[in-house]
Amino acid sequence: MNKDIDAANRSSSSMPLLGPYWRGLGGWNYYFLLKFGLLWHGYLNFHPLANLVLVAFLLLPIPNIRLHRLRHWLAMPLGIGLFYHDTWLPGVGSLLSQGDQLAGLSGVYLLELIQRFINWQMLGAALVLWVAYLFLAQWLRFTVLVVAALGWLNLQGFSVPAVNLLPVGFSSVAEHQLVQPQTAPFQVSSAGVQATNQNLNAALDTFYQQERQRQTRFPDSLPSDAVPFDLLVINICSLSWSDMAAVKLASHPFWQRFDIRFQNFNSATSYSGPAGIRLLRASCGQPAQENLYQAADPHCYLFDNLAQLGFTTRLSMDHDGDFGGYLTALRQHGQLQAPLMSLQGIDRALVSFDGAPVLNDTQLFSRWLQQRQVDDETRTATFFNLIPLHDGNRLPGQNITAPYHDRALNLLEQLDTFFDTLDQSGRKLMVVVVPEHGAALVGDKVQLSGLRDIPSPSMTRVPVGIKLFGIRAEQQGSPLEIEAPSSYLAISELIARLVDGRQFEAADIDWQSLTQGLPQTVAVSENDNAVVMEFQGDSYIRLSEGDWVPYPR
Known part of the structure; x- marks a missing residue:
């Protein structure tokens, strides 16, 4: 009995020893x-x-x-x-x-x-x-x-005090009807759905399920009275509305030269390879990032659809396409097998971030036009890729990045001059200017300036314009603005509506009817380890399969 008491006393007296x-x-x-x-x-x-x-x-x-x-x-x-x-x-x-x-x-x-x-x-x-x-x-x-x-x-359950000071409530997306007509963007019909982690994951899954059902329908063949024309798709690296605003070039006259201009176009990524693949697969709804590197439905490939209708596909770039396997990605995952236009003799304009030359775009455009004037192809579809605005590009002989403003102004002037040349040529052409992504000139709380690992909304909202050359109808004074949320499927749909070329011979073009009911796509952007999604009017971000948090403003 005494032994038990002594043991208990020793045990109780040892507990306070942890205090010091x-x-x-x-x-x-x-x-x-x-x-x-x-x-x-x-x-x-x-x-x-x-x-x-x-x-x-x-x-x-x-x-x-x-x-x-x-x-x-x-x-x-x-x-x-x-x-x-x-x-x-x-x-x-x-x-x-x-x-x-x-x-x-x-x-x-x-x-x-x-x-x-x-x-x-x-x-x-x-x-x-x-x-x-x-x-x-x-x-x-x-x-x-x-x-x-x-x-x-x-x-x-607190994540970002600067954005959200209280936990959000719980309401299941499954409890509300999801609306997705062919032309409408993914959205939740009830404002009562809360931005919980569960609901955001469900919303993203639903978005991709519904996008898999969307597809542009090209005709099986062109009518006998179809009018031949050329299509130029100019894909520009590192150019967004945010970048243009930062260097005060958003009002440059070049942006007024289009017939149709998208104000709310989402590039869906902030890297060149995925952007090029998404553009080349524009004839289907937006796929998840992981699905970009898997075979798609044959009808998804925009340039293949055009080739089926008699367009000769072509490829031209102001660089060699080696960095990051860019050219390989276009061929393997975008099904763009056209030979690369010869760059022999074109002057070097810049030195790229990896030390390779970036060629003179004015000379590149001139070479394409000269070759087109002497060949005997009836219809062509050309994919241009331009990188003078990429971060890190410098003038030959210098060791610092050339100012973005100077490079952007020069590119816009070159494009403006090219448009003048196309006007004067009298050729029938449809030109689509669609940037890959922005340059992230203005950093935010998520990323420093120049970093693109996370596809921020300011980086993926890019200026997209469409211009018809050689038409009979009188040109309109200013571009028709498309304010609805859009992405690559809208470009494919417009090309399909114009693919017979009849608008080039029309006495008048009803631009409103031509653009009515274009597919809308809510802003969902994705890289390998990050997803940014618009939900109920706000943007949310998820990193590496973690939890969703509001995108810091």
Whole structure:
């Protein structure tokens, strides 16, 4: 009996011995305060539970002071990795998947990218926070505040304070009718559907299910009175409405030269290869990113559809197409097998981000027109790809990126001159200008300027225009604006409506009727590790199959 009492006394007296070993977080308090500051302003994709686990690991009492200090050293790589995980920066998987492309960048361009990561204002704010922490730590127990804040964040299911201060309610997408006519964009018919993680996942799945059912129907053959014409699809890298606004070129006269202009066109990606494949597969609804590299229905391939109707397909670029396997991707996944137009003798205009030449686009256009004037093809469809606006391009002999404004102005002037030449030629042509994606000139809370791992709304909203040359009808004064949310399927539909060429001989063109009922597509954009989707009028982002959060504004 006495032995039992003694054992119980020893057990009860040993419990308080843990008290002296609750040492607090020390300098780690600053680590979490820094995160809270970034989180509050929307600069982090914060993971509350993972951070709480790190705090628990750091606070667990260890009597041995040496082991306690060793734990802090061991936690440093964990803390660095978690900090990176909490940012919007590309994931490790994304970096590894693009290792070959990163290795292909020139050293000058890589150094320039590294310099962009240095934000002196944020470094100054971090210094002020550090001094304030050291000063206030004399009176405040920051460990208690940090633990309380993390506990509250976990209880609230809190993600981005700058955007959403309270958890959203729960209402299932399945409880509401999804509307998707052929011409209407995916949408939820009831405003009562809340932006929960479950509902956003369901909405994305529904979007892709419905897009699989949409397809442009080209005629089986052209009528006997069809009018021959040429189609030029000019695909431009790194050009968005946001970029044009940033360099004050959104009102350049070139944008007024179109017959039809899309104001709300979504490129659905922020990388060149996927953008080219999506454009070449424009005759079907928008596929998921992973499906771009799988065989599609034969009717999805725009240039194949045109070839079936007698158009000779052609390909022209102001670069060699080697970087990132771009040309290979067009041929393998876009079914564009046309030979590349010879670039021999065309002058170099720029040096690209990987050190390869970027050729003179005026000479490129002239060569195409000269060849077209001497060949005997009845109809042609040409895919142009232009990259003078790509980030990192520089003038020959210089080691810094040429100003985007100067390159953009030069390209618009070249296109404007090319349009003049086409006007004067008297040839019947349909020209479609559709950029791949934006240049991200203006960074946001998610990405630094120039980074494109996440397809932000400002980067994927691109200016798209369609112009008919050689028509009998009087040209309209200003472009017909298409304000509805649109993407590649609308381009394919317009080409199908004009493919017989009769509008070129018409005494009058009813542009309103021609564009009535064009397929609409809600803004859903995707790269390998990121999805950005518009839902109930707002944009949401999901990284690497994680949870959805509102896109920080």
